[in-house]
Amino acid sequence: MAISKRVKNALEGASWVRKMFEEGEALKRIYGEDNVFDFSLGNPNLEPPASLKKALKTLADQPISGMHRYMPNSGYSETRKAIAQYIAEESDLPFEEKHIVMTVGAAGGLNVVFKALLDERDEVIVPSPYFMEFKFYIENCGGEIRLVETYEDFSLNLKAIEDAIGDRTKAILINSPNNPTGTIYDQESFRQLGDLLKRKTKELGKTLYLITDEAYRRIVFDQIKLPIPFLYYPHAIRVTSHSKDLSLPGERIGYIAVSPLCEEFDELISAIVFANRTLGFVNAPALMQRLVAPLQKNSINIREYEEKRNLFYNALKAYGYDIVKPQGAFYLFPKAPIEDEVAFVKELQSKRILTVPGRGFGKPGYFRIAYAVEKKTIEGSLPGFKEIAEKYGMGRR
Amino acid sequence: MAISKRVKNALEGASWVRKMFEEGEALKRIYGEDNVFDFSLGNPNLEPPASLKKALKTLADQPISGMHRYMPNSGYSETRKAIAQYIAEESDLPFEEKHIVMTVGAAGGLNVVFKALLDERDEVIVPSPYFMEFKFYIENCGGEIRLVETYEDFSLNLKAIEDAIGDRTKAILINSPNNPTGTIYDQESFRQLGDLLKRKTKELGKTLYLITDEAYRRIVFDQIKLPIPFLYYPHAIRVTSHSKDLSLPGERIGYIAVSPLCEEFDELISAIVFANRTLGFVNAPALMQRLVAPLQKNSINIREYEEKRNLFYNALKAYGYDIVKPQGAFYLFPKAPIEDEVAFVKELQSKRILTVPGRGFGKPGYFRIAYAVEKKTIEGSLPGFKEIAEKYGMGRR
Numbered sequence: 001m002a003i004s005k006r007v008k009n010a011l012e013g014a015s016w017v018r019k020m021f022e023e024g025e026a027l028k029r030i031y032g033e034d035n036v037f038d039f040s041l042g043n044p045n046l047e048p049p050a051s052l053k054k055a056l057k058t059l060a061d062q063p064i065s066g067m068h069r070y071m072p073n074s075g076y077s078e079t080r081k082a083i084a085q086y087i088a089e090e091s092d093l094p095f096e097e098k099h100i101v102m103t104v105g106a107a108g109g110l111n112v113v114f115k116a117l118l119d120e121r122d123e124v125i126v127p128s129p130y131f132m133e134f135k136f137y138i139e140n141c142g143g144e145i146r147l148v149e150t151y152e153d154f155s156l157n158l159k160a161i162e163d164a165i166g167d168r169t170k171a172i173l174i175n176s177p178n179n180p181t182g183t184i185y186d187q188e189s190f191r192q193l194g195d196l197l198k199r200k201t202k203e204l205g206k207t208l209y210l211i212t213d214e215a216y217r218r219i220v221f222d223q224i225k226l227p228i229p230f231l232y233y234p235h236a237i238r239v240t241s242h243s244k245d246l247s248l249p250g251e252r253i254g255y256i257a258v259s260p261l262c263e264e265f266d267e268l269i270s271a272i273v274f275a276n277r278t279l280g281f282v283n284a285p286a287l288m289q290r291l292v293a294p295l296q297k298n299s300i301n302i303r304e305y306e307e308k309r310n311l312f313y314n315a316l317k318a319y320g321y322d323i324v325k326p327q328g329a330f331y332l333f334p335k336a337p338i339e340d341e342v343a344f345v346k347e348l349q350s351k352r353i354l355t356v357p358g359r360g361f362g363k364p365g366y367f368r369i370a371y372a373v374e375k376k377t378i379e380g381s382l383p384g385f386k387e388i389a390e391k392y393g394m395g396r397r
Numbered sequence: 398m399a400i401s402k403r404v405k406n407a408l409e410g411a412s413w414v415r416k417m418f419e420e421g422e423a424l425k426r427i428y429g430e431d432n433v434f435d436f437s438l439g440n441p442n443l444e445p446p447a448s449l450k451k452a453l454k455t456l457a458d459q460p461i462s463g464m465h466r467y468m469p470n471s472g473y474s475e476t477r478k479a480i481a482q483y484i485a486e487e488s489d490l491p492f493e494e495k496h497i498v499m500t501v502g503a504a505g506g507l508n509v510v511f512k513a514l515l516d517e518r519d520e521v522i523v524p525s526p527y528f529m530e531f532k533f534y535i536e537n538c539g540g541e542i543r544l545v546e547t548y549e550d551f552s553l554n555l556k557a558i559e560d561a562i563g564d565r566t567k568a569i570l571i572n573s574p575n576n577p578t579g580t581i582y583d584q585e586s587f588r589q590l591g592d593l594l595k596r597k598t599k600e601l602g603k604t605l606y607l608i609t610d611e612a613y614r615r616i617v618f619d620q621i622k623l624p625i626p627f628l629y630y631p632h633a634i635r636v637t638s639h640s641k642d643l644s645l646p647g648e649r650i651g652y653i654a655v656s657p658l659c660e661e662f663d664e665l666i667s668a669i670v671f672a673n674r675t676l677g678f679v680n681a682p683a684l685m686q687r688l689v690a691p692l693q694k695n696s697i698n699i700r701e702y703e704e705k706r707n708l709f710y711n712a713l714k715a716y717g718y719d720i721v722k723p724q725g726a727f728y729l730f731p732k733a734p735i736e737d738e739v740a741f742v743k744e745l746q747s748k749r750i751l752t753v754p755g756r757g758f759g760k761p762g763y764f765r766i767a768y769a770v771e772k773k774t775i776e777g778s779l780p781g782f783k784e785i786a787e788k789y790g791m792g793r794r
Contacts, residue, residue, distance in 0.1 A: 002604045002661045003668040004538070005516050010675075011667055043467045053460055060457035063450060068645045070440045104501055104649065104678060111677035115537075119402050136675035140512075140537075141401070207399045249467045250683030252501065252649075264399045270408055271400040278407075278533035280508035281501060285682045286647030 010136070016360025017041060020345075024354040031352055037381035040354045042179065042330065042370040044247045046300045052246055055291045068286055073277045074269075075102025075255075075284055079293040086296035087238075087257055091230045094260045101272050102284035105252040106215040106241035108276075110137045110173075113211055113237055113256060115279055116271035118143035122170040124211075127156055129333065129363035131179045131213075143170070147362060153324050154183040154333070158192050165200050171209035172197070174229065177216040180361040180368040181333040182309075182326020184220065187227040194232030201235070207263060210236040215254075216329040218245035218299045221306040224327055234261035242292050244330075245299040253288035305330050308371050312378050319386045320394030330372040333358070337392040341367050347391070351384025407533070413757025414438060417742075421751040428749055434778035437751045439576065439727065439767040441644045443697045449643055452688045465683055470674045471666075472499025472652075472681055476690040483693035484635075484654055488627045491657045498669050499681035502649040503612040503638035505673075507534045507570075510608055510634055510653060512676055513668035515540035519567040521608075524553055526730065526760035528576045528610075540567070544759060550721050551580040551730070555589050562597050568606035569594070571626065574613040577758040577765040578730040579706075579723020581617065584624040591629030598632070604660060607633040612651075613726040615642035615696045618703040621724055631658035639689050641727075642696040650685035702727050705768050709775050716783045717791030727769040730755070734789040738764050744788070748781025 020040040028036045047053075059067070074080065080100040088095040103109035114124070120142040126134055128147040135145045146169070148160045161172065174193070176185045197208050210233045217240055220226050230236050241254030256272060258265065276283070283289075312332060313325055322335040336344040342357045345367050358366030371378060389395060417437040425433045444450075456464070471477065477497040485492040500506035511521070517539040523531055525544040532542045543566070545557045558569065571590070573582045594605050609626045614637055617623050627633050638651030653669060655662065673680070680686075709729060710722055719732040733741040739754045742764050755763030768775060786792060 002514075002606075003664055004512065004514055007513055007668045007671060008664075011664075011671055041467065045463075045466075047460075047462065048465055053457075056460075057457040060450075060454040063444075063453075065444065066442075068445055068647050069442075070438070070646045104505075107677035107679050108501075109677075116400055116404055133675060137677060140676060209399075248465045250465050250680060252679060252682050267400055267405075267408075271404045274404060274408055278530060279537060279676065280504035280506075280534060281678070282504050282649060283647060285649050285685070287684065288682070 015132070016356050020354050020356050023349065027349070027352055027354070036352045036354065037377050037384065038354045039369040039371060039373065039381070040356055042372060044244055044249060044300070044330075044372045045374055046247045046304060046372070048247045049295070049298050049300055051295055051298050052248075052291055055294065059287070059290060067290065071283060071286065073283050074273050075100070076286075076289050076293070079289045082293040082296055083255055083257065087230075091228045093230055095257065096260070098269065099258050099260055101256045101269070101276060102289055103239070103241075103254045103256055103276060104281045104284055105243060105249075105254040106213060106239050107133065107137070108252065108281050109239035109241070109254050109256045110134070110211070110213060111140060111279060112272055112275040112281065113239060114138055114141045114143055115275035116268065117170055117209060121168060123166070123168040124170060125161060125164050125172040127161070127174065129154070129178075129180055129358065129361040129366070131175060132361060134173060144168075154178065154181040156185050156189045156193065158189070158196060161193070162196055162200075165204075165208070167204065169200075169204075169208060171211050173211045173213060175213040175215075176226075177219060177326075177328025179216065179329055180331050180356075180358075181324065182329045182331045183324065184224060184226060184327045190227045190229055190232045197233050197235075207235050212236065212238050214238055214240040216244055219302060219305055219330060220328045221302070221309060222327055226328075230259050230261075234259055235263065237262070246292060246295060247300050248288065251285060251288045253284055253292055255284075305372065308375060308378060311375070312369070312371050315382050316385060319389035321385070321389060330370060332369040332371065333366050334369070335366050337394050339365055341365050347388050348384065351381075351388060353381050353384045412529070413753050417751050417753050420746070424746070424749055424751070433749045433751065434774050434781065435751045436766040436768060436770065436778070437753055439769060441641055441646060441697070441727075441769045442771055443644045443701060443769070445644045446692070446695050446697055448692055448695050449645075449688055452691065456684070456687060464687065468680060468683065470680050471670050472497070473683075473686050473690070476686045479690040479693055480652055480654065484627075488625050490627055492654065493657070495666065496655050496657055498653045498666070498673060499686050500636070500638075500651045500653055500673060501678045501681055502640060502646075502651045503610060503636050504530065504534070505649065505678050506636035506638070506651050506653045507531070507608070507610060508537060508676060509669055509672040509678070510636060511535055511538045511540060512672035513665065514567055514606060518565060520563070520565040522558060522561050522566060522569040524558070524571065526551070526575075526577055526755065526758040526763070528572060529758060531570060541565075551575065551578040553582050553586045553590065555586070555593060558590070559593055559597075562601075562605070564601065566601075566605060568608050570608045570610060572610040572612075573623075574616060574723075574725025576613065576726055577728050577753075577755075578721065579726045579728045580721065581621060581623060581724045587624045587626055587629040594630050594632075604632050609633065609635050611635055611637040613641055616699060616702055616727060617725040618699075618706060619724055623725075627656050627658075631656055632660065634659070639685075643689060643692060644697050645685065648682060648685045650681055650689055652681075702769065705772060705775060708772070709766070709768050712779050713782060716786035718782070718786060727767060729766040729768065730763050731766070732763050734791050736762055738762050744785050745781065748778075748785060750778050750781045
């Protein structure tokens with residue numbers, strides 16, 4: 001065997017998202033692109049805001065000397081200052097340039113944070129259902145993932161989290177708005193989680209970290225105000241990106257923000273910058289760093305996603321699907337009407353509808369619909385969803 | 398202690414390049430930017446070629462719908478095809494799209510290749526002097542670096558390499574043109590290395606890989622023709638970037654090319670794409686993938702670097718410095734006139750000349766000069782180099 005054994009094992013437990021994506025490509029070749037309703041991948045269909053396009057044009061027309069060169073591994077001072085100012089306003093905490101490190105997206109940022117924090121066999125607690133790539137990110141650095149179930153409505157189960165915290169716990173990773181459920185954990189949950197972590201930090205005599213993956217932080221509906229985790233716990237690290245709010249997922253631009261209240265701050269930032277360099281990211285892409293700096297308060301039109309959620313959720317609900325109404329991100333996570341959700345996902349495929357089985361997110365019995373697609377794709381899929389609902393007698397229960 | 402113990406240890410063995418860079422910043426604050434001659438960092442001073450600027454302008458003026466979205470983790474088909482075609486022409490080997498994976502620079506690419514290949518305690522042989530980040534890249538995946546000395550003229554010592562190959566060997570990493578020496582390993586060296594690896598693969602009953610870091614592959618002087626490693630060994634993997642040839646180091650755009658002659662090719666590519674995704678790179682920056690696709694035969698004006706090498710090398714040689722004449726990259730790696738090269742580097746600092754001690758590259762007694770700087774910086778530094786040479790009686794030996 002030539003490749004790494006660990007990677008070989010991981011490849012055998014194939015990614016469900018990828019598998020569905022590939023089956024979808026095959027279906028598209030047979031039926032044509034427009035006749036396949038692909039909800040497998042969370043790939044934003046919206047174009048970046050006009051402000052970004054304009055900034056790109058300005059920079060292309062009037063290039064700045066040296067604008068493609070290396071900069072410090074933490075990123076441009078100007079970009080970090082702009083982000084710090086944005087978070088300072090949002091949180092009323094003394095964020096400065098030194099608290100920000102620019103990263104190759106949120107996926108890059110999470111790998112960097114885990115590398116900076118974890119030693120062999122250190123545990124990171126992750127509420128489930130969850131984005132399964134987290135497992136790889138944690139294991140890349142020798143850490144272990146410790147899953148904790150959420151309640152039926154996907155809200156945080158603080159009791160279960162408390163039970164999971166032990167000597168090997170190093171951090172808890174919270175992804176809100178959540179992929180795959182679209183759930184937003186509320187202020188009270190963060191308050192209780194912060195209190196729990198403070199108490200456990202004392203009990204265990206070691207610092208526990210609250211790492212938040214806030215990649216969907218701007219995709220929030222129903223005029224909800226997203227809680228700011230920094231306000232509830234001092235040792236908090238935000239990892240996020242502009243993949244969704246500015247619709248730039250292919251450009252790999254994100255950041256890490258470390259709370260000014262974090263203890264041993266200098267050492268932690270040094271470790272993060274070191275990890276950013278030596279994991280091979282080196283720095284976040286230069287051009288994108290420049291473009292996003294002045295756009296911290298901009299975003300794509302969130303209402304478009306909200307309208308799609310409304311359309312999709314209301315229709316599926318009417319057909320009898322069992323769904324927790326999501327308040328953010330661009331996912332629906334319905335319960336399958338039969339235990340074997342893989343079989344149900346196949347049923348949907350017979351209507352040329354592509355979704356991902358819940359076991360791809362640690363939650364068999366459910367399936368994920370990614371609806372960052374054209375409205376017509378949603379509309380086109382509805383008759384198929386309806387027929388399958390009728391076949392399974394879902395409306396009658 | 399809050400951060401990872403491994404990272405804490407690594408931080409204590411600080412990077413010499415970084416250390417010098419920081420001392421330089423301090424000197425610049427005192428004496429002014431123009432009065433400090435900073436040769437610490439290999440940060441190309443040349444602007445990207447006009448063709449790249451033009452391509453950026455075209456794309457900014459006429460954005461392509463969806464051009465910032467996710468694409469397959471291996472990159473755009475069009476970009477991979479363009480690179481495959483370029484390498485096919487160069488090597489006369491049947492390179493196709495499927496042999497290419499776009500990466501976040503060469504540093505990202507190397508991490509991906511090591512992750513795909515290495516298991517715990519697998520060894521990677523690296524000729525020294527060497528770019529010290531390699532050690533971190535290899536250790537990130539649980540591997541171990543095995544250093545092998547080169548000859549006095551920095552050419553490959555095949556005997557030493559043969560002695561280093563054993564049961565734990567998985568690969569040899571060759572960086573040519575070399576950082577820090579500027580050495581190009583010649584055709585005969587690659588032929589002998591290929592033969593050795595073929596023989597050892599048979600003897601050990603396992604595949605050994607030849608990984609080449611070709612980040613400086615276009616920065617070649619004296620009309621030398623750079624050997625194509627693919628021609629000398631089937632299990633060869635090229636990792637490179639457009640950081641130097643198109644002067645885009647801050648943009649993080651590079652690629653991995655796997656030889657079509659590589660055994661178990663499909664599995665290897667699957668492992669590489671998986672590693673690219675799960676290490677958090679996800680994909681190479683989208684915009685840059687588009688820009689570099691048609692520019693595979695373009696580059697900055699290499700003659701500018703050659704002229705700088707000539708100016709710098711000839712002057713230092715005349716002052717009595719002991720230097721192997723480099724044939725590529727943009728580094729000089731002279732021998733210090735005293736054993737303690739750190740002390741000598743400090744002497745140069747007294748003339749506001751910043752270089753990096755050889756121990757930062759596994760070679761005490763030498764120092765590195767990175768000359769991808771303005772000509773006036775080189776010229777301004779020469780009186781200082783001369784004075785120090787006289788102080789140490791270098792011209793007289």
